[in-house]
Amino acid sequence: MSQRLLTLALLILLVFVSAAEAKMPRTLRVRFPRTVIAAKGNVEACVFVRLPVSEPFDLVSYKISQRGFSGTGAAINHFLIYLYTGERLGEFAAQQKTVVASRGCLDLGPVDRDSRQMVALARTPASRGILPTGLSLPLAPVPAAPAGPPDGIGILLDANWLNGATKPRAVSAVVTFTAAKRGTVRRRLQPIFDRTAEAGIDVPPGGFGATESLVDARWHPPGDVCLYDVTDHMHKRGRFFGVEVRDTADQPRPPLDGLANPYANGRPTLFGAPDFTDPGSQTFPAGLFVGASESLRYGCWDDNDNGDHPPSLPSPVRLGCQETPGVTPGTIGTPAAACTPSCACVPANLVAGPTPEDEVCILAGFYYPAAGGSCDISSLPVVN
Amino acid sequence: MRPIPLVPFLIASTVRLAVAHIAPIEPSLCAFEPFDLRVPSTGLVGAAATAGPDDMIRVVYDASASQIQLCPADPGDSSTCGSPVPRPFTLGSTTGTIAFPGLFQGGMLSSGDWTIPDVPLAITVGGSTATVPVTLTTGLVTVDGAVAEGAPLQETASATLVGVLDGNALPPPLTGRSILMTLSCLPQPFPDEDQFASPLEMASIKGTITSKQVQLRATAAITSSSPSPDFVGSPVLVAVDANGATIASAVFSTGLHGRKRLTGTSDDGRGVITVRQSATRVVLTVKLRNVTLPPVASGAPVPVAVTLDAGGLIGRGERPFQTSHNGRRLHPS
Numbered sequence: 050m051s052q053r054l055l056t057l058a059l060l061i062l063l064v065f066v067s068a069a070e071a072k073m074p075r076t077l078r079v080r081f082p083r084t085v086i087a088a089k090g091n092v093e094a095c096v097f098v099r100l101p102v103s104e105p106f107d108l109v110s111y112k113i114s115q116r117g118f119s120g121t122g123a124a125i126n127h128f129l130i131y132l133y134t135g136e137r138l139g140e141f142a143a144q145q146k147t148v149v150a151s152r153g154c155l156d157l158g159p160v161d162r163d164s165r166q167m168v169a170l171a172r173t174p175a176s177r178g179i180l181p182t183g184l185s186l187p188l189a190p191v192p193a194a195p196a197g198p199p200d201g202i203g204i205l206l207d208a209n210w211l212n213g214a215t216k217p218r219a220v221s222a223v224v225t226f227t228a229a230k231r232g233t234v235r236r237r238l239q240p241i242f243d244r245t246a247e248a249g250i251d252v253p254p255g256g257f258g259a260t261e262s263l264v265d266a267r268w269h270p271p272g273d274v275c276l277y278d279v280t281d282h283m284h285k286r287g288r289f290f291g292v293e294v295r296d297t298a299d300q301p302r303p304p305l306d307g308l309a310n311p312y313a314n315g316r317p318t319l320f321g322a323p324d325f326t327d328p329g330s331q332t333f334p335a336g337l338f339v340g341a342s343e344s345l346r347y348g349c350w351d352d353n354d355n356g357d358h359p360p361s362l363p364s365p366v367r368l369g370c371q372e373t374p375g376v377t378p379g380t381i382g383t384p385a386a387a388c389t390p391s392c393a394c395v396p397a398n399l400v401a402g403p404t405p406e407d408e409v410c411i412l413a414g415f416y417y418p419a420a421g422g423s424c425d426i427s428s429l430p431v432v433n
Numbered sequence: 434m435r436p437i438p439l440v441p442f443l444i445a446s447t448v449r450l451a452v453a454h455i456a457p458i459e460p461s462l463c464a465f466e467p468f469d470l471r472v473p474s475t476g477l478v479g480a481a482a483t484a485g486p487d488d489m490i491r492v493v494y495d496a497s498a499s500q501i502q503l504c505p506a507d508p509g510d511s512s513t514c515g516s517p518v519p520r521p522f523t524l525g526s527t528t529g530t531i532a533f534p535g536l537f538q539g540g541m542l543s544s545g546d547w548t549i550p551d552v553p554l555a556i557t558v559g560g561s562t563a564t565v566p567v568t569l570t571t572g573l574v575t576v577d578g579a580v581a582e583g584a585p586l587q588e589t590a591s592a593t594l595v596g597v598l599d600g601n602a603l604p605p606p607l608t609g610r611s612i613l614m615t616l617s618c619l620p621q622p623f624p625d626e627d628q629f630a631s632p633l634e635m636a637s638i639k640g641t642i643t644s645k646q647v648q649l650r651a652t653a654a655i656t657s658s659s660p661s662p663d664f665v666g667s668p669v670l671v672a673v674d675a676n677g678a679t680i681a682s683a684v685f686s687t688g689l690h691g692r693k694r695l696t697g698t699s700d701d702g703r704g705v706i707t708v709r710q711s712a713t714r715v716v717l718t719v720k721l722r723n724v725t726l727p728p729v730a731s732g733a734p735v736p737v738a739v740t741l742d743a744g745g746l747i748g749r750g751e752r753p754f755q756t757s758h759n760g761r762r763l764h765p766s
Contacts, residue, residue, distance in 0.1 A: 084657040087631040092658035126454045150658040152497035285497045355493040356513045362457035365495045365502035390551045
C-alpha cells in the first residue's frame with residue numbers, strides 16, 4: 050500500500066498530473082508552478098508538461114484557475130494552452146517543470162517547437178470552456194523521438210502576467226481537462242495546420258514583405274467540412290496574419306468580419322491577428338460550412354526593417370553570420386546562422402526557420418467533417 | 434462560491450482581436466556624450482570630440498527578446514540608419530578616429546542596464562586601422578586588475594557604458610596599453626523599461642563596512658523574467674559603492690566553484706564570495722578586504738549599493754546605511 054502511495058506521489062511530483070498510465074482517466078490536471086513576477090513586471094512565462102498517456106484524450110471541457118490575482122495588483126493578459134504536435138516529446142519533457150520567460154513561448158522546446166495547436170485560453174482568474182454538444186477535441190499523444198511510438202501528451206502553458214504592484218507577487222495556475230462521457234461524441238475535431246506560406250517568407254534587410262507575393266498559400270478541406278476554430282502562429286517579426294474563405298469562384302466570401310489588414314489597404318479577413326504572442330482565434334460554435342471546392346487562403350506580413358512601417362513601430366532587423374563576403378546571409382530553407390564573436394555579424398534576410406529569430410507563418414485551427422451538407426451533427430451516430 | 438464564467442471552447446468568439454501584449458516602444462536617438470578614454474596603467478586620459486549632428490545613434494527596442502539594436506542615425510532622416518561616421522579622439526598626444534559599426538545589438542533589462550557584446554570598433558591612428566571588439570556594459574568591467582562601473586539608464590540620468598579596448602589589438606602607438614572607454618547615452622524619447630527582463634534584484638542587504646573590510650550578505654529573488662545567473666562558467670565581478678563612489682571591488686576571473694554552495698577567491702586574494710542558489714533565490718555573501726572608505730560624519734546616512742556582474746547578467750541592490758558614533762563603521766540603518 051505504502052509503495053503504491055509512494056509511486057503515485059512520485060508520479061505527481063514528476064509530471065504534475067493526476068493521471069494513471071494504465072487507464073485513461075476522466076480528468077487530467079496540469080499545474081503551472083508557483084512563480085514570482087517582479088514589481089511592475091510584464092512577463093510571458095512558459096511551462097511544458099508531459100502527460101504520460103498512450104491514447105488520445107477526448108477533451109470536451111476545461112477549467113483554468115489562476116491564483117494570486119485577487120487584490121494583489123497582479124493581472125492576467127492571457128493564459129494560453131497549446132497541444133504539442135511535434136515528434137520530440139522527450140526533448141521537450143526534459144525542460145518540464147521549468148518556468149521559462151519567453152515572448153510567444155518560442156525559447157523552449159525542441160527544434161519542432163512550432164508544431165503546436167492552441168486548445169484553450171483564459172483571461173480571467175477562473176474560467177471554463179465547453180465544446181458544443183457532440184464534439185470533442187482529441188489530445189493526441191506524440192512520440193518521444195521521431196518515428197517512435199506515442200509516448201505522452203505534451204501541453205505547453207503560456208501565461209502573460211502583469212504585476213502593477215511595487216512588490217514582487219507569486220502566482221500559479223491549475224488546469225483541469227475533462228474527457229467526454231461514453232456515448233456522447235458524434236464528431237472529433239480534426240486539426241488544421243498548414244505551413245505552405247512559409248515558402249513565401251523572404252524579406253531582405255530593410256524590407257517588409259507579404260508571403261502572398263511569392264506563394265498562394267491555401268488550405269483545401271478534404272471534403273465538405275465545418276470550420277470550428279481558426280488561428281495562426283507567427284514569430285516576432287510577423288506583423289499580421291490574415292485568412293479568408295475563398296468560394297468556388299476563388300473570391301473572398303463572408304464572413305469577413307475579422308480584423309482588417311492594415312498592411313493591405315484594410316482588406317477584410319475571416320480572421321486577422323497582429324500579435325505573435327497572443328494570436329487570439331475565431332471560433333464558430335455552430336460550425337462554418339466550407340465546401341470541398343472552397344479553400345482557406347492565408348498569408349503573413351513580415352517586417353525585417355528597423356525603419357517605420359505604420360502602424361507597427363520599428364523593431365530590430367534580423368542579424369546573421371556572413372558566410373560569403375558581399376552576400377546577405379539567409380535564403381529560403383537555409384536561415385542565417387546566429388552571430389558569434391568569430392563571424393561578421395551583418396543584417397540578414399528574414400526567412401522561415403525554427404529559431405525565434407526566424408519567422409513562421411502557420412494557419413492553425415480545427416474542423417470537423419460536415420454532416421450531409423450541414424454542420425448540424427445532432428442526428429449523427431455516436432463514435433465513442 | 435463565485436460562479437465561473439462559461440465561455441465557448443477555445444477563445445470566446447467575441448474576442449477576435451487579441452490585445453497587444455507588448456506595448457510598442459518608439460525608437461530613440463542619443464549621442465555618446467561624454468565619450469572618455471583612459472589608460473589605467475599610465476593614467477593617460479583623453480576623449481572623443483564633442484558629438485555633432487552626424488554622431489547620433491538610433492536605438493530600436495525589442496522588448497519581446499529584451500534586446501536593443503543600435504546604428505548610426507542617418508543625419509538626413511533620423512528614422513533610418515546611416516553610414517558609420519568616424520569620430521575623432523585624442524588620448525594624450527595621440528590622435529585618431531573611432532567608428533562604430535553600421536549596426537550592432539545587445540541586451541536590455543528592466544533596470545535600464547545594457548550589455549552590448551563584441552562591438553567591432555574601427556580604431557584608426559595614423560595610417561593604421563584595427564578592428565577591436567569591445568563589450569559595452571552598464572555593469573562592471575575589469576581593466577588591469579581593477580573594476581570599472583557603468584550606470585543603468587534612468588528616467589533622468591544617462592546610461593553610462595564602460596568597455597575595455599584590449600591593448601594587444603590596438604594599432605601603434607597605442608599597442609599594448611588597454612584603454613577604458615566610458616560613454617554616456619540618454620535616449621530620447623525615453624523607452625518603457627518595464628517590459629524587459631528583470632535584473633537580479635538584491636534585497637535584504639545586511640552586514641558591516643569598515644575601513645578594513647566589507648562584509649555583506651544580500652538575497653535576490655529569481656523572478657519568472659530574470660535570466661539565470663552563471664556563476665560558474667564565466668568571470669564574476671563585484672563592486673560596493675557608498676555615497677555613489679566605489680569603495681571596494683573584486684574580480685573572480687575563473688568564476689565560482691562548488692556545487693550547491695559556490696565559492697570563489699578574488700584574483701588579488703583579498704576577496705571571498707559565496708553563493709547559495711535555489712530555484713527561487715540567490716543568497717550572496719561577500720568579504721572584501723580592499724576598502725577605500727572616505728570619511729563620513731558620525732551618524733550620517735550613507736546609501737550603499739552592491740553591483741554584481743556574472744556572465745553578463747547584472748544584479749543590483751541598494752540600502753541606506755549609517756555611520757557608527759566614531760565614524761569608522763557603516764551598518765544598516
